[in-house]
Amino acid sequence: MRRPHSMVLGASALVATLTLSACGADGGGSSDGYQIAFLAASSQNGYSQAVYEGIKQAAEDADVDVSVKILDGQFDANTQLSQLQNATTTGQYDGVIVVPNDGPSLAAAFPLPNDMPVATVLAPIGPDINEMEPQVEGVTTTVAVPPVDAATKQAEQVVDYCAEIDPCKVVLMLGQLDTPLDTARREAYEKAFAGNDNIQVVATVEGGYDRDKAMTSMANVLQSNSDFNVLLSNADQDALGATLAIEDAGIDPSSVFITGGGGTKEAVENVKSGRWAADYLNFPVSMGSAAMEQVLNALEGRDVESYVNADEVGGTEPYATKETLGDFVGEWNG
Structure with a gap:
């Protein structure tokens, strides 16, 4: 974010x-x-x-x-x-x-x-x-907010989506792979997936909190994992770049589960339009x-x-879906 x-x-x-x-x-x-x-x-x-x-x-x-x-x-x-x-x-x-x-x-x-x-x-x-x-x-x-709490809730949404998919192939995209904050998020994702044998994490990549870098990272992932089911990212900038790569590969973003983190205005619009399934809002x-x-x-x-x-300063539910967003438009551009 x-x-x-x-x-x-x-x-x-x-x-x-x-x-x-x-x-x-x-x-x-x-x-x-x-x-x-x-x-x-x-x-x-x-x-x-x-x-x-x-x-x-x-x-x-x-x-x-x-x-x-x-x-x-x-x-x-x-x-x-x-x-x-x-x-x-x-x-x-x-x-x-x-x-x-x-x-x-x-x-x-x-x-x-x-x-x-x-x-x-x-x-x-x-x-x-x-x-x-x-x-x-x-x-x-x-x-x-504790990053483990927020990341766990994101991952639980993925577990629900994957319940009837076997295997459910998940791409994790972290902003940075070596910082304490993102390391805690990654560990929370993996812990939430543990015990769900149908969930396969097929790639864990870095988006760098940068749309262009994330686009390149996702394009590389798609070369060997074009049949993925879920993109789970902690950063809207990364999820936005990855979405461009997904579209360039001829995949409809709404056909897979995409969720980012940050609550940017563009991410909120993507959730409202159905291009993304969810977003963890920040304010x-x-x-x-x-x-x-x-x-x-x-x-x-x-x-x-x-x-x-x-999570309580923005006046709306932070774990957003199309049904929960209401009139919220996001506080920032990323």
Whole structure:
């Protein structure tokens, strides 16, 4: 649920500091306002951009002046760790929001030398990828869901679809095969399939959270597995690219079970039209807003939610089918 392609922000806006003035008549807080660092997994990634959009919206709604600067994590764990260490020690910022590239490795930045609030979005910071309550001293709030829970629910939908198909040939497409978040998802998929002897995972490939790379990966899979039944992906960008390869191979996408993850506008339309069977929705704009709200609560001395369930911020059932989507259109483009 991360990677490039269209979003409302231009490249120049992504590298500049954005000052958002929103002083209310009775506004409190620092007389100089607050400086917040947003550590994007990648500033060119559509998911991170959508989180950034939500952060900006919450800043605009605040009753104090808030400035936000986006930092490019370049999909690199070491780069992002260095950014987090700098942001929390230089005195330039009052708070940090991060979309982790590697949540376990970011724990090395803690404990902090100060009481700066740090919010993490999509994944926790600490050794346990499925523990949402703060695992290390200094993490203020986590806006996410346990990846095992979400991935298990996706896989259970596949098990239901495959119930009367033997063999039911499944292609797994992960965003990245070596990150803690996607490793947890893959293990959850495989565990859910265990005991269902009719289900055969015929290929496990990487889409890279990139439509073009995913298209190439799926085209390679189809050379030896054109009779597959299911494409299960954790990322809409990858599922969208794979769908193009499926169509290029002369296969009607609606004739197989395709499910992605992310809740992009295009994915939602694919589910509504029947081209896809399902999608696991994410709400990155709402998640970014929730993270900013909790950081500002901490800075202003208000009560803070240490865990915000990301499945509950979008106002609709996250495990979407054509029957459940209603008027929902998606929060982002990926």
